[in-house]
Amino acid sequence: MNEAAALRERYLANAAATAETLLRRLALKTAGLSGADIERLVREARAMARREQRPLSWTDLERLLEAGRPKITDGLRRRAAIHEAGHAIVGHLLGIGCIRSVGIAVTSNEAGHVRSEETAADEQVEPRLMARLAVLLAGRAAERVILGTVSAGAGGDHDSDLAQATKLAADIETVLGLARTRPLLHRRIEPFMLLGGQEKGLVRRIDRRLRRAERQASRIVREHRDAVIDLAVRLLEAEVLEGEELHRLLPQREGGGSSVP
Numbered sequence: 001m002n003e004a005a006a007l008r009e010r011y012l013a014n015a016a017a018t019a020e021t022l023l024r025r026l027a028l029k030t031a032g033l034s035g036a037d038i039e040r041l042v043r044e045a046r047a048m049a050r051r052e053q054r055p056l057s058w059t060d061l062e063r064l065l066e067a068g069r070p071k072i073t074d075g076l077r078r079r080a081a082i083h084e085a086g087h088a089i090v091g092h093l094l095g096i097g098c099i100r101s102v103g104i105a106v107t108s109n110e111a112g113h114v115r116s117e118e119t120a121a122d123e124q125v126e127p128r129l130m131a132r133l134a135v136l137l138a139g140r141a142a143e144r145v146i147l148g149t150v151s152a153g154a155g156g157d158h159d160s161d162l163a164q165a166t167k168l169a170a171d172i173e174t175v176l177g178l179a180r181t182r183p184l185l186h187r188r189i190e191p192f193m194l195l196g197g198q199e200k201g202l203v204r205r206i207d208r209r210l211r212r213a214e215r216q217a218s219r220i221v222r223e224h225r226d227a228v229i230d231l232a233v234r235l236l237e238a239e240v241l242e243g244e245e246l247h248r249l250l251p252q253r254e255g256g257g258s259s260v261p
Contacts, residue, residue, distance in 0.1 A: 041061065041064050041065060042056075042061070044064055045060035045061050045063075045064055046060075048060050048063075048064075072105060077104065077105075077236060078147075078232070078236065079143060079147060079151055079153075080104045080105055080112050080153075081104050081231075081232035081233070081235040081236050082142050082143055082146050082147060082228065082229075082232045083112065083139035083140070083142060083143055083151075083153070084102050084103070084104055084112040084113070084114055084139065084232075084235060085102070085142060085228045085229075085231040085232040085235060086138040086139045086140075086141055086142025086143070086217070086221055086228055087102075087114040087135060087138045087139045087142075088102045088114045088231060088246075088250070089138070089142075089220070089221070089224055089227055089228050089231065089250065089251065090134060090135050090138035090141070090142075090217050090220050090221065091114060091116060091135040091138065092250045092251070092253060093220055093224065093251065093253045094131040094134060094135060094220075095131075095253065096116065096131055096132055096135050097116030097117055097118050098116055098117045098118070099114065099115070099116045099246065099250070100115040100116060100117055100242060101113070101114075101115045101240060101241065101242035101246065102114050102115075102231070102235060102240070102241050102242070102246060103235070103239060103240040103241070104235050104236070104239055104240075124176070125178075126172065126178045129168065129172055129176075129178070130209070130212070130213055130216075131216075132168060133165050133168055133169060133209060133210065133213035134213040134214070134216040134217040134220070135217070136161050136162075136164050136165040136168070136213075137161060137162070137165050137210065137213050137214040137217050138217040138220070138221065139161055140161065140162070140214070141214055141217035141218040141221050142217075142221045142228055144218065145218055145221045145222055145225065146221070146225065146228065146229065165210055165213065166206065166210065169206045169209040169210050169213075170202075170206050172209065173202060173205050173206060173209070174188065174202070175188060179205070181201075181205065224251050227249070227250070227251045230249055231249045231250070234249060
C-alpha cells in the first residue's frame with residue numbers, strides 16, 4: 001500500500017459504518033495528492049474541528065479538499081456520470097467481474113471509476129476478451145448514444161479507455177495466439193510500430209476489433225438506455241455508489257445472476 005493510501009485509511013479508521021464508502025469518496029478526491037499533501041489537509045481539518053469544539057468529520061476533509069480545486073462544470077459532470085454508468089451497465093450485463101463501486105469526479109483533478117473484482121478465473125477465450133473490449137469502450141459508447149458526441153477523456157493518455165482497449169486488441173492479434181489471419185507466433189508490437197507502413201494490415205485488424213467491440217457496447221447501451229440514465233442520475237447525486245444501492249440500479253441480466261456482491 002502506498003503512503004497516500006495508508007494515510008487515507010489511518011485517518012478514517014474510526015469513522016462510522018459508512019467508512020468504506022467515505023474512503024472511496026476520499027480516494028477519488030485525493031487522486032494525485034502526495035502523502036505530505038494529505039497530512040497537511042488532515043492537520044488543517046483537525047484544527048478547524050478543534051476551533052469549533054467538535055470531532056473531526058468527513059465534511060471537514062471534503063470542504064478543504066474542494067476549496068483549492070476548480071469544480072468541473074455541470075455538463076462535464078453529466079457526461080462523466082453517463083460515461084461511468086455505461087461502463088457499469090455493459091460490464092454487468094456481459095458478466096465481466098463483480099462490480100464493487102461506481103464513482104464520478106467532482107473536481108478537475110479527479111477521475112471517475114468502475115471497480116470490479118473477478119469472482120473466479122475467467123476463460124481467456126476470444127469471446128470473453130472481446131467482451132472486455134466492449135466494456136472498455138462502453139463509456140465512450142454511452143456518451144455517443146445518449147449525448148450524441150464523444151469526449152476526448154475516453155482517449156488521451158496511456159492509461160485511458162482507448163489506450164487499454166488498443167493494447168488488448170493488439171495482444172489478441174499478436175501475442176495471445178488468437179488472431180485469425182496472422183501466422184501462429186508471439187510477437188510483441190510496440191505502439192510506434194503501428195504507425196509504420198509495414199503494419200498496415202495489423203492496424204486494420206486492430207481497428208476492426210475495436211469497432212466491433214464498440215458496436216456491441218453501443219447496442220447494449222441503446223437496449224438499456226433508461227438503466228444507464230437512471231444510474232447516471234443517481235451518480236450525480238451520490239458521487240459514489242456501491243453495494244445494495246448499486247445493485248438495485250443494475251438491470252437483470254440473463255440467467256438472473258448478480259455482478260454485485
